[in-house]
Amino acid sequence: MTSPREHASPLLTEPDRETAVQRLQEAYAEERISREEMDEGLGHVLTAKTRSELESALASLPDEPPGATATIAAAGGRIVRRGMWRVPRNLTVASAFGRVHLDLSRAVFEHPVVDIELQVGTGRARITVPRDAVVDVEDLHTGWKDLRYRPGRGSRSGGPTIRITGTMGFGRLKIRHARR
Template identity: 70%
Template sequence: MTSLPDNPPSPLREDDRDAAVRRLQEAYAAGHISHEELDERLHRALTAGTDSELGSVLASLPALPAENGDTTSTIAAAGGRITRGGAWRVPRILKVTSAFGRVHLDLSRAVIEHPVVDIELQLGTGRARITVPRDALVEYDELHTGWKDTRYKPRRSSRPDGPTIRISGAMGYGRLKIRHARR
């Protein structure tokens, strides 16, 4: 006769699966996992049958940010492109570091939960482009460029009612272009 284990695996609730999928998407949006890793982990999360299987999918992710709302994320690459676009969650402080390569941050459809977002750029060579929401106010006085000046044409409207995007840091060789979304 076969005996049953003392603690059988608990079945997975759909709420737990949905929360895990959201956590994976947030980790990807924050730059903690690659696109390929997101695909692999999403597949494992969607096919998991127990809490322990789902737990292994989330095990190596960074701890959830504190609830004080002052979240910081870092996106770093030695070379290549850094791109964020679509409906990604923008942290309160975003640090972008790249020795070589291009950076494109599109905040036009992003989820911006903070009235002020600080973007700190530390770029060696390569250009950067930041698309901000149509109603955003942009400040870049604290950005130091070594080779080319920043290109930015403020909106004609004198009453921006969106978030304030503050850009700081340093760029070696390359140019930063900032533009407002058209829609």
Template identity: 65%
Template sequence: MIGREEREAAVRRLQEAYAGGHVAHEEMDGLLHRVLTATTPGELAAALAALPPEGAATITAVGGRILRRGAWRVPRTLTVASALGAVRLDLSRAIIEHPVVDIELRLGTGRARITVPREAIVDLEGLAGWKEARYRPPRRTARAGPRIRISGSAALGRVRIRHAWR
């Protein structure tokens, strides 16, 4: 049996996915019907299975710049897609609540500059592109920080990752 709170949380999650562009208008009615008529937790989970995981966000731009800096909240999974513009992500003062953050880049001809916290551990194994990513790990850090896993592709762009000074 599904409680009222579980059903309302599922409806909220579905609405957020729709508002974020992860669910097409044509699919929304059917998914909402499945959520509202589900009688078991399995049926509810099946209705939400196609949604992106909780804590995921997508930033998209065709042309122009994508810029995030200051005290912004970094989601567990972040997808950044830019066809022509430059991407600038500054995580040095960001609020990072997760021990591991996955950033997927989908770059066309633009470039990306990512600044990570000084104590962060950076993993670039899933990143492919026209040019090799520019990254130099720090010699030593006082303590271990969050693990930032960067994946995806940069067709004709370049990716540069650096650690913050402080």
């Protein structure tokens, strides 16, 4: 039997709240919501105590334009994303030569499913996912070295699903769950 604590929504952090406020303001600036809808949403966001309350406050926002995909690309060198950053629904990461490090442990997920397409020629890639994330790597093709990934123990429901696809050429991809 599971305890009530396991199903409790995590408490909000100030960066989570700030990102939600920014998202409402952007929707208003892009004329996807009215001034009244923004004011009502801000009221809910500013009084929310848990992530589930925050998500329900943002649920009425219209979807972002379909096909919106962010791309991070470099011919050589490093690609690094860490800290508080907003993860788009579709993310393409392309690196011909170099290292890739995506730290999603403190990232803000606005979508329950995120698709990350890797196009890495030569070099290593490391992805740190949230503790409660579910990772799908079935459509990832590795060339020279095998993937290093051990699914998290007892992954809790409520975390994002991260689907990693694409190709790793002559390098290794290491995926791990955050410890905190």
